[in-house]
Amino acid sequence: MEAASHAKATHDHAHSHDDHAHHPSGLMRWVTTTNHKDIGTLYLFFSMTMFFIGGLLAFGIRAELFQPGLQYWEPEFFNELTTMHGLIMVFGAIMPAFVGFANWQIPLMIGAPDMAFARMNNWSFWLLPPAAILLVASFFVPGGAPAAGWTIYAPLSTQMGPGMDLGIFALHIMGASSIMGSINIVTTILNMRAPGMTLMKMPLFVWTWLITAYLLIAVMPVLAGAITMVLTDRHFGTNFFNAAGGGDPVMFQHIFWFFGHPEVYIMILPAFGIVSQVIPTFARKPLFGYASMVYATSSIAILSFIVWAHHMFTTGMPAAGQLFFMFATMLIAVPTGVKVFNWIATMWKGSMTFETPMLFAIGFIFVFSMGGFTGLILAITPVDIQLQDTYYVVAHFHYVLVAGSLYAIFSGAYFWLPKWTGHMYSETLGKWHFWLSLIFFNVTFFPMHFLGLAGMPRRIPDYALQFADFNMLATIGALGFGLSQLLFVAAVIKCIRGGEKAPANPWEGADTLEWTHLPSPPPYHSFETPPVVK
């Protein structure tokens, strides 16, 4: 990777793109595009749209919880809100955002002209909007949207109205999209690297996505299988999860979490990748322990397959099972700790500057680690039995998903916006966005630790009076956090429409191919002749 920075820029591709600019314009350009940059942009805008829809639902939840008692929603609708918030954020916002980054960045970072299967890439994206429409439309069918929680546990999911069918179809389509996208990413990374770019010279973002894509290929089909079983239980008289026919509802949890636990790493590994690009850039030092980062990422991926039952400690498993899943879960803290150590060691004695991407990356390390520690606490079986389904769990996974994945997405967005648009983003807006997000995030979710420890259950629209103050605080924080995200939209739009012209490499410490070999913005077709990496 470092060697890439010394390779001399060959600028012949900079003018070759003029010959290839015969793409349709207007709307059809976006519908028919097979260009990895266009598709990356589509993914990112799709993700941003879903992020705000999911955010609106989250605010519906927080508004109801502002005060004890029932204010705005019926309990059934509250269940729909929590379920759909989870599904939309996981499958509509976080995952597509990372795929968007992968589409934009992987070809640029490995010196490939495009993704391996450009047409399939177009299809992968355009499956998503219909899936999202199906998912959101489920609010308007009799019985309403899925309300079984984002984990759609049987037997709840085998009993609900047609909204659950729409949700299942949406998940099927999104799963197919993810699998195709992952196959594309794996093939691109393994087959289309520039000459000289060996696997161990790849930027860490590419590495984390290679491993994530393998995880997706391995577990998305398992989810597809699980929800297919729910579907046939609902309509075709099978009894996979129906105790009435000799099935077992707990079986659904086993199959779901066999997908679900790798899934949470699918949502965090690319975040690790982005942070591993940003920190060395703004610390102006090469990444500390590159090889150990690669091995740590792989270990996390492998371990993710043997820890699923830590989500199910209260289902009544034998003590031997509880001990195994408890220790296996704790083992994951080791490679994760290696990563955090390496990031801090990268910053150690670096000449750091604190532009917005770096702020989000450091914020990520700080707040994500807190989420990691609460995860470690929840791994302890007796503690988990006490805290299962309380707000402590809600606090934990929002610390790793919002302050983890989402902050990394913001970090990456600010980091690469100058490359993508050719304009510098507004540092003032970016800094406001960061500080307001960080403060309001903690105002929202930190009190939830206390609520959970005191026993407030999640997914319930009402609560006992003693929880009122912390809930009010959390709702105020949620409103502030939601509004702060409008600053991000403003920063992105402002950056697309104009601003200070970005040089090819606006960051002093950036050394990957997109900075060293391509202008900002890169030509529509880049790296038609692959760069040579020494």
Place this chain on the structure above:
Amino acid sequence: MVNTAQSNLQLMRKLFVISLAMFGFGFALIPFYQKICEVTGVNRLLKQDEVANTQVDTARFVTIEFDSNLRSALPWTFRPLQTSARIHPGELTTVMYEIRNNSTRAITGQAIPSYGPQFADRFFKKIDCFCFTQQTLQPGESRQMPVVFVIESGLPQNINTITLSYSFFEVEGTAKKAG
């Protein structure tokens, strides 16, 4: 470039096969888990239990309540012939249940037991039970069936009442055969 395109296609095929295999793996988990449960003895509701110590603890009484349920709109009547029994731990007890098929077709059903409190199942040993086999009833047929059980004397002192509840489920497929 042709070579890259070819090797890309090859890799894509392999990856698609992996994802298809993983789809199958999701379904394969079902028999896999059932086997694990069988081997490790989790969920052994429908098997005969072995009783190690049948010494009767005459100093103590436990009330057993009997409950019966029908699921999936099964057109049967199902009831215990007594609603409760007051017994000693270690005492061999027999209770009769009665089922009747009120429909005009032959139906096969399976009873699934459950216990309240749930962890009482460790001490509730069934030596014989109609739930060990499927029950087929001809139209209008009725049948009385025994449950023979022992409450082990290790039952925690604070438990004085155990509810034994059976739910009868129609075995899938018999409805269609009778069609």
